[in-house]
Amino acid sequence: MKTALITGATEGIGFEFAKLFAQKGNNLILIARNESRLQTISKELSSYKIDIKVYVKDLSILDNAKYIYDDLNMRHITIDYVVNNAGFGINDHYVEIDWQREQEMFNLNMITLAYFTKMFAKDMKVRKFGKILNVGSTGSFQPGPFMAGYCATKAFVLSLSEAVNYELKGTNVSVSTICPGVTDSKFHSVAKTENTLMSKLLSHATPEEVANYGFKIMMKGKSLGVHGFVNKMMIFSDRFTCRRIVIAVAGKMLKRQEK
Ligand SMILES: NC(=O)c1ccc[n+]([C@@H]2O[C@H](COP(=O)([O-])OP(=O)(O)OC[C@H]3O[C@@H](n4cnc5c(N)ncnc54)[C@H](OP(=O)(O)O)[C@@H]3O)[C@@H](O)[C@H]2O)c1
Numbered sequence: 001m002k003t004a005l006i007t008g009a010t011e012g013i014g015f016e017f018a019k020l021f022a023q024k025g026n027n028l029i030l031i032a033r034n035e036s037r038l039q040t041i042s043k044e045l046s047s048y049k050i051d052i053k054v055y056v057k058d059l060s061i062l063d064n065a066k067y068i069y070d071d072l073n074m075r076h077i078t079i080d081y082v083v084n085n086a087g088f089g090i091n092d093h094y095v096e097i098d099w100q101r102e103q104e105m106f107n108l109n110m111i112t113l114a115y116f117t118k119m120f121a122k123d124m125k126v127r128k129f130g131k132i133l134n135v136g137s138t139g140s141f142q143p144g145p146f147m148a149g150y151c152a153t154k155a156f157v158l159s160l161s162e163a164v165n166y167e168l169k170g171t172n173v174s175v176s177t178i179c180p181g182v183t184d185s186k187f188h189s190v191a192k193t194e195n196t197l198m199s200k201l202l203s204h205a206t207p208e209e210v211a212n213y214g215f216k217i218m219m220k221g222k223s224l225g226v227h228g229f230v231n232k233m234m235i236f237s238d239r240f241t242c243r244r245i246v247i248a249v250a251g252k253m254l255k256r257q258e259k
Contacts, residue, residue, distance in 0.1 A: 008086030012185030
């Protein structure tokens with residue numbers, strides 16, 4: 001039996017990943033901050049006759065990620081799959097966003113993800129098996145005015161993951177990235193993006209669709225998957241468009257509309 005570790009497993013895309021790995025008979029390590037939600041999910045998924053361990057931890061604090069990694073080692077729990085999914089966004093003028101909140105996002109979206117990728121990939125390389133999936137965004141591909149920090153974190157995710165995946169060639173360990181577009185989840189109420197052209201004009205995927213797609217990308221060991229035809233086309237067209245225009249369009253899409 002294999003074991004999958006999923007961050008941000010209580011909601012949206014992460015919860016769908018947890019269900020998928022459970023359905024396929026994998027043991028689960030689930031991490032998020034909401035204890036009661038983790039307990040409920042754990043009870044629900046235990047019907048699949050798998051072992052489930054939860055960590056109620058805030059992953060914007062690196063010491064918590066270190067604690068989890070050390071605790072798993074101490075318990076001799078081998079991790080075969082990692083989904084670095086936990087993340088959030090903030091929509092506002094960069095200079096208006098409280099530094100503390102911005103830093104939490106940088107820590108969660110980048111530092112913890114980079115730490116888990118390094119530590120688990122290193123162990124997987126020794127065992128000659130393992131798959132890591134890092135969740136990026138269509139925002140990984142261009143600067144995003146009004147979500148400047150968030151898009152920068154997702155550019156980091158993509159850049160790090162693609163490079164590490166290349167380094168791991170021939171080891172039977174892969175680091176894949178999926179880049180979802182707009183997906184219906186709590187992300188938008190947290191980031192305050194509901195009233196943007198992005199949310200109003202672009203089609204919305206379900207978390208289930210995104211997780212199913214990500215699961216396939218991960219299992220094939222593919223380096224990158226952009227979810228959705230329109231998202232793929234938009235990112236492709238950026239290559240032939242002047243960068244100034246790409247940034248201006250992103251700014252129009254991400255600026256909150258006055259009600
Ligand atoms: N939704 C979209 O349109 C969209 C598009 C592109 C990329 N993404 C990316 O997809 C990933 C998942 O997002 P989602 O849409 O599923 O969002 P979501 O529904 O808001 O879920 C976020 C998950 O992350 C957990 N989380 C948040 N802060 C955390 C922290 N400090 N420590 C530990 N866990 C934390 C949350 O659980 P707790 O609150 O219980 O901690 C929750 O389980 C994110 O990386 C996001 O950037 C989303």
